[in-house]
Amino acid sequence: MKPAKQLILPAFGVLILVGWPLSGLSTDMHHRVLGMAFFYGAFAMTWNISALTGAVSLGHAAFFGLGAYAAGLTSHYWQISPFLGVLLGGLLGGVYACLWALLFKNLRGARFALASLASVEIPKTLADNWDSLTSGSLGLVGIQSLPTLDLGAWHIAWGDDLKAQYFLLLAFMSMMVLFHFRSIRSRWGWAIRCVREDELAAAGLGVNVGAVRAQALILSGFLAGICGGLYAHLMGMIEPALVFSLHLSAMPLVLSLFGGRYEVFGPLLGALVLYPIDQLLFHSLLPVGHAGLYGLMIIVTFLFFPQGIAAWLQKRGKSA
Amino acid sequence: MDAKTHTSQALVLLRTAAVVLLALFVLAVLPTALPAQSAAVRIGEIDPLTGKLAKHGTEIHEGIVAAVEEINQRGGILGRPVELAFRDDQSLPETAINQAEDLLYRENVLGLVGGYVDSLVAPVSELAAKHRIPYVASASLQRSLTQGRHNPYFFRVAHLDGIVRPLCGFVTNVLKARSIAILHSATPGSTEFAEEIRACLEAAHLPVTLFEKFRPGSHDFSAFLMKARQAAVDTLICGGFLPDHLMLVRQLKDQRIPVRHYIGPWGVAYGSFIEEMGRDSEGLLGMCAWNPGITRPGTDEQSQAFVERFRARFKKSPNSTTMHGYVSARALLAAIESVATTSTPLTGEAIAAKLRTVDIATPMERLAFDEQGDPKDYHQVIVQIQNGKMVAIYPPERATGKLE
């Protein structure tokens, strides 16, 4: 009975998110903004998978940017299928995460955060200076958009048709929810939680602390790389300063904490609330001071819901 | 008892907060009730209004506002007032696209203007084409935007050639440079500029002895200046922006590097730069398409009138960037006006078609667009700061003073 109750809200949410575009009441503006909200929600979840082990990273832009460049360059030079390129982006992100896992295995807390922050500079500077390969600061332009799927009478143009793109991003986000769910509510998720709460006790219980941390980090880097690859194809252009930015490193942290970083739907909820309100309400309300409103909303909400809004919803769901 | 009332109070607060959040979300997502087909002609603008580029974004915005208010004072377009809806792009492409989409769907704009960063202008121009709405970019320069892709809805009032050609001519013909250093910022626009000017100078067999790039936001140029001293650089071309010049020139003076000519195509020819640098700005070389007192021959009166109107309205002087915003809005409004007078319905297609044949005289240039949407005439002038004022010194036909 209890799990069913807990699923009511998410099921309701999915129903709205799927039904709304089909109802004809939405415009391409909504598809675009909510699609990007799904995208950043997904990215925030990939960040959280490693953050759940206690390793709060300030450098996920490294994976994101590497993924974006892998997808952008393979598409630019060899015109390979975008989905394959995105997967390669994920692999490159995963490889870089392996390096982190090896080198940073003894760093905790603030020192891990600083090391991760510094790690963004290496791929960023390389992409910025390797002119013959990446065209340097000029960035890569004209990256092919997402392909069109031909199913006989149906043409699903993920690149041009924003409604199709919306559903693609919705599916992508749902996939990330699954990964995120597994890293909270599975055996492995429990191991992650043990590692976060008390490493010594976890080791005593037979959890391989090093392995769990490394697994989470590598999975997180791989998925963040996939996000980056997808971004390259969504935007059609990338620049080192754009895909290796501090903005991208900080955003998943803010979204996750705002939404609730220990909840399955936390990071996603953070993105679904903050992004559309900012883009569609604050920007048109105050074109010059919108970021001030955004900041104010973060402060005020955070004082009310210090565990994130998802945690509060969860509690309400349980007590009801 | 006390604890109980406390928690119930907290619960009420929490509930209120949650309801407020939900209400905000619904407000954001719902399409706003459109104003009952108002009589106004609406145009939209996207610019960096916050962030490090906010200075120039704001200048473009004020230029556009000046153009809109000017036409409204004349009675609007056939009696219909013009309304401007503007948005911030945060210097991020996805924000630029979201906001352009918002202008197109909820504000029902007939055309778009503005734009400072090329990598944001490109996606907005594609969106404009998709919606069949013309976009006149205010300060776009990069070549790749108009070359090799045909977009009948994209126009702009500037291009890179209008900067590189006069600058290259000036350095080769006027300066007797023995050692040239080129420094640029790691942004697409600055990088393309630096590469073009280097190619042009090297084709003229001038010695480019130092070519370097820095991350935007760097404050410290001392290592670069040490190298410049070693290479006996006498001409330094810096493709950075206003804050970079503030830092670089100050350190140049502090370290007493004997550079004879300092050239900053963007950022030096601004009143605010001279004001902040004070006497240290004397003799520096900059570039602009227009400035109060530096205007296309034959438009002195028009230019003067603009400056006075602008000062009365905004309590400050306009500059080259302001003028770019003003000219881009003028072009769009002229096209809308000429469609309106032919009594064809005001559609994006009709306005874009009219923009092809627009030919207006502005203080900056005689504005007409070529097949690609580039301006046919766009030539910046080289200015030198002399006694706290900008003096045009090149090309000769525009010069009002001499290089000192």
Add this chain to the structure above:
Amino acid sequence: MLLQLIASSFSLGSFYALIALGFSLIFGITRAFNLAHGDLILLSGYLAYALYKGLGAPVLLTLPLCMLALPIVTVVLHRFLRHVREPFELNTLVVTFGLSMVLQNAMLLAFSANFRLLPKADFTMLPPESTPVLNPGQIFLIALSLLATAATHVLLHHTFLGKALRATIQEREAARLAGIPVERMGVVAFALGGTLIGLAGPLYGQSAYLQPFAGPEPTLTAIIITIFAGVGRTRGILLGGWILGFVESAAALVLGSSWREMVAAVLLIALLLLRPEGLLTLRPHRESKA
């Protein structure tokens, strides 16, 4: 050339240290991760600019005024951050992230998006053609940062208050048990940190520039140096600033300006791996969980 390099790295490093001191003190004692640090520095810089432009106050005089004004702001911030719940470090990070946005936009409205400079301390009695290794502005910067570091060090290590503050940095709970009013130490830390931020503001307006959105850069510098030096290590901060300044300048000189950030990053990572407890620490001290 080498002398030039060392001289300019000293001045750059001292500048970095000045930016980081306030952050380090506040973070060390209260564990508040203040992402609005850079914005507060800019606020102080703007205050100095307003005094200088509006009232014609000499820049040297604005230093003590800013050092008096900023503690008021930071103590208010402290009162406000007291409402933030555990985990304190991460939660203050998000709240001050929001605060930083509010401050940036408030400064945009108040001071416009223009770039502003404060004139450098000018006591040039040098012959105009000489090329000194250090120019007056750099000497001023180095002297002030040495002074600020020394003052903070003396306060922390040679006063009773300092002892209580250090105890709070090292073992918060033990300090509480020993009867140290940890909460009040928080106010003191924010006030002292505010004084140091107040000092950094006008200097930031001299050595860099003021713009409403320029805050994230000094914030980042402060975070890097604080963690790099080891939390609460005053002398380590100066040393860390100098090392970072030297490596950045040397990289820009040898490899080119576009490589400096990467070389600095590699050095940071290497030092974090080799000296995980900070630059000057001899014995490990416990890291609180983030």
